[in-house]
Amino acid sequence: MKNFSISEAMDSFGVNKFTWKIFFLLGFAMVFDGYDYMIVSYTMPQIAQEWGLSAIAKGSLSSWSLIGLVVGGALSGIISDKIGRRKTLTIAIGLYSLLTVPIYFSSSFTMFALFRVLAGVGLGACIPVVTTAFSESTPTNKRAIFITFGMAWMIVGWVVAGLVATAVIPLFGWRLCYLIGGIPLLYSILLYFKMPESVYWLANKGYREKAVKALQNIERIATGKSSDWDPEALIIPPQPKQAGPRALFTKQYIGITAGIWIMYFCGCFIVYGINAWLPSLMLEKGLAVSSAYGLAIAQNAAAIIANCTTGFVAEAVGRKKNLIISFAVGGSSVIIMANIGGGYGAILAACIFLGFAINYSITAVQPLMAEAYPTEFRNTGVAWCQAFGRIGGACAPIVAGMIIGLGKGYAVSFMFYAIPAVIGLLAAVFLVKKETKGKSLDELAEGDVK
Numbered sequence: 001m002k003n004f005s006i007s008e009a010m011d012s013f014g015v016n017k018f019t020w021k022i023f024f025l026l027g028f029a030m031v032f033d034g035y036d037y038m039i040v041s042y043t044m045p046q047i048a049q050e051w052g053l054s055a056i057a058k059g060s061l062s063s064w065s066l067i068g069l070v071v072g073g074a075l076s077g078i079i080s081d082k083i084g085r086r087k088t089l090t091i092a093i094g095l096y097s098l099l100t101v102p103i104y105f106s107s108s109f110t111m112f113a114l115f116r117v118l119a120g121v122g123l124g125a126c127i128p129v130v131t132t133a134f135s136e137s138t139p140t141n142k143r144a145i146f147i148t149f150g151m152a153w154m155i156v157g158w159v160v161a162g163l164v165a166t167a168v169i170p171l172f173g174w175r176l177c178y179l180i181g182g183i184p185l186l187y188s189i190l191l192y193f194k195m196p197e198s199v200y201w202l203a204n205k206g207y208r209e210k211a212v213k214a215l216q217n218i219e220r221i222a223t224g225k226s227s228d229w230d231p232e233a234l235i236i237p238p239q240p241k242q243a244g245p246r247a248l249f250t251k252q253y254i255g256i257t258a259g260i261w262i263m264y265f266c267g268c269f270i271v272y273g274i275n276a277w278l279p280s281l282m283l284e285k286g287l288a289v290s291s292a293y294g295l296a297i298a299q300n301a302a303a304i305i306a307n308c309t310t311g312f313v314a315e316a317v318g319r320k321k322n323l324i325i326s327f328a329v330g331g332s333s334v335i336i337m338a339n340i341g342g343g344y345g346a347i348l349a350a351c352i353f354l355g356f357a358i359n360y361s362i363t364a365v366q367p368l369m370a371e372a373y374p375t376e377f378r379n380t381g382v383a384w385c386q387a388f389g390r391i392g393g394a395c396a397p398i399v400a401g402m403i404i405g406l407g408k409g410y411a412v413s414f415m416f417y418a419i420p421a422v423i424g425l426l427a428a429v430f431l432v433k434k435e436t437k438g439k440s441l442d443e444l445a446e447g448d449v450k
Contacts, residue, residue, distance in 0.1 A: 005235040006199050007440035009215050011139045016222035022137045023146065025195050026130045027153035029093060032184035033126045034157020035164070036100055036119065037065060039181065041276050041296070042165030043174035050174075051109050056401045064113045066272065066394035068120020070387045076125030077383025078244065080132065081376065086195045088379075089129045093188035096122025100181035124390070127154070128369075128383035135370035135378070136198040140440045141315065144367035148311030151363045155303040158275070162297040200441060203236050204375040237445035243376040248384060256372045257385070259431030260365060263323065264389030266424035267362030270330065270417045273396025274358065275300075277404070277413070278351075291344065298348060299355030306360035311367070318437045319368045323428035326361040331421030333357035338414035361424065371436040374445035392420070 013019075040061055048058040072092065080088040099119040106112045130150050138146040161177075168176050196214060203211040208231035216226035242250055248257045278296050314322040333354045340350040365385075373381035404413050436444060 003233045003235050004229065005440075005442045006203055006211070006215065007140060007442040009229075010137075010199070010218070011141075011440065013219060013222040014139055015142055016218075018218045018221040019138055019142075019146070021221070022133065022195075023149070025191060026089075026133055026150055028187060029089065029126060029184075029191060030130055030150060030153035031157040031160065032093065032097070032187060033123055034154035035161045036096060036123055036157075036181050036184070037069075038158040038161040038275065038300075039165065039177045040065060040116070041278070042162055043169065043177055044276070046169060046174040047112070053109065055405045056398060057109065058401060060398050060401070061112070061116075061276075063276075063394045063397050064116035065120035065123060066390050068117040068122075069124035069390045070394065071117075072121035072124025073128055073383045073387035073390060074124075075121070075383075077128055077377075077380035077387075080125075080129050080379040080383070081201075081243075084201055085129055085133045085136070085198045085379070086192070088125060089133070089195070090188045090192040092122045092125030092129065093184050093191065094122070096120070096126075097182050097184035097188065100178055103178040103181075104175045106175075106178075124387065125383075127151075128379055128386050131366055131370055131386075132379040132382050133198060135367075136200045136375075136441065140438065143371070144314040144319070144437075145311035147367045147370060148307050148314070148363050151366055152304045152307035155300055155307055155359065158300040159297055159304070162300065166297075200375045200378075203234060208232070208234055208236075235442070237374065237442055240374055240376055243380075245377075245380055245384060247377050248373070248381055253373065253381075255431060255433060256368075257381070259427050260369055260372060260385045261388045262427040262431065263327070263365045263424045264362065264369075264385055265392035266327075266420035266427070267330075267358070267365060268389040268391075268393035269396045269420045270334070270358045271362050272390075272393030273400045273417060274354070274414075276397035277400050295348060295351045299351045302352040302355035303359035306356040307363045310360050310364045314364065314367055315437065318435050319364075319371075320428065320432045320435060323361075323364050323368070323432060324425060326357075326364040327421050327425035327428055330357045330361040331418050331425065334414060334417045334421060338411045338418075361421070368432070368436060371439070371441075371444055375441070 044058060044061050047053070047061060076088055076092060096119040099115055099122065103112060103115050106115065131147055134147045134150045135143055164180060165177055196217070199211050199214045199218070202214060212229050212231045212234060215229065219226045240247060247253060275296070278299065310322065310326065313325075333356070337350045337354045340347055369382045369385050370378060400413065403416060
């Protein structure tokens with residue numbers, strides 16, 4: 001039997017029932033992840049009022065979980081590359097759901113902060129593992145689409161958080177929102193038994209027979225039959241000279257690592273900073289609670305459309321052009337929002353455009369993360385890039401709180417987000433050197449990127 005690679009086999013199946021199975025399994029994991037993070041923004045005004053928090057302390061409510069996200073992301077990449085994608089993801093979901101429930105009983109700002117950091121460790125593991133798993137379970141010509149659609153699932157969780165908060169807080173208060181956050185524990189159990197391990201990871205770890213059996217299972221789901229592949233005929237790309245976190249900073253990868261890190265840092269700074277403060281800023285602008293929350297929900301709904309769109313554009317024009325477009329449009333949307341006048345309708349329209357543009361930017365980075373590194377340290381690369389980006393997300397609400405505390409007005413509170421948009425644009429122009437569009441993971445691992 002002739003030699004074959006995993007990419008050749010996966011591409012021959014095309015988009016199939018297995019692809020959609022993974023899409024929904026990982027998708028619901030991201031919905032829960034999105035809810036758990038975003039619920040803080042919707043409960044922030046009530047928590048701050050109950051505990052009498054200053055503007056800076058109020059802004060830090062969203063930052064505590066991001067600190068955990070940085071730690072969890074950095075650890076999960078290494079762990080996932082060691083023990084596999086499935087085990088890492090199920091452990092992470094179980095961890096953050098268990099550690100979210102105690103917030104229901106939180107009696108102080110300190111206790112809240114502690115459990116948000118701890119839960120954030122689990123949250124931080126989910127996104128990079130999901131991004132990596134999508135990249136390793138989809139055909140080459142649809143890889144960017146499924147990776148970015150995966151991020152759209154997270155935004156669905158943001159919208160769900162807004163809907164839950166709007167329904168629950170007026171009747172039961174903010175605490176019940178965190179008790180609901182324990183539901184993903186049940187899903188983690190389901191995921192453990194239903195999610196298959198990555199074929200690329202199995203092959204890379206030397207489990208040739210398991211990898212071939214996994215491929216045969218995918219083929220059965222896709223076509224109703226399976227080929228008699230010889231495990232010894234499986235072509236596995238050569239091992240890189242170095243793996244783990246240090247490999248990210250070798251001469252071969254330092255340029256793309258710097259580019260991705262800067263772009264994702266800037267994207268997180270914009271998205272997490274605006275999401276954390278938007279409801280509060282709209283309340284200060286004189287809007288009712290339902291109207292302020294409605295704007296945040298509308299913005300996040302637009303983000304879902306953005307995440308679904310960016311993958312198609314990335315496959316059409318390439319990763320680099322898509323990134324340049326994304327940060328240019330994102331910066332424009334910030335300027336429009338900072339200078340918007342008129343009534344609620346104008347603000348709503350600007351908010352929808354803002355939600356689309358800034359989330360398009362941050363999601364446009366995702367495909368490149370998974371494509372920049374070989375299987376040996378792919379999830380480490382994705383996770384460390386995202387962990388660094390979340391430092392920007394953790395800083396943003398606090399920095400925004402400081403700027404708002406200066407009393408310079410609504411326009412200044414938004415305009416400063418144009419700075420990271422420009423920095424992200426420059427990183428896309430000067431630090432993204434190679435195009436990964438249309439290259440299989442095996443080709444990328446062999447360095448065949450023109």
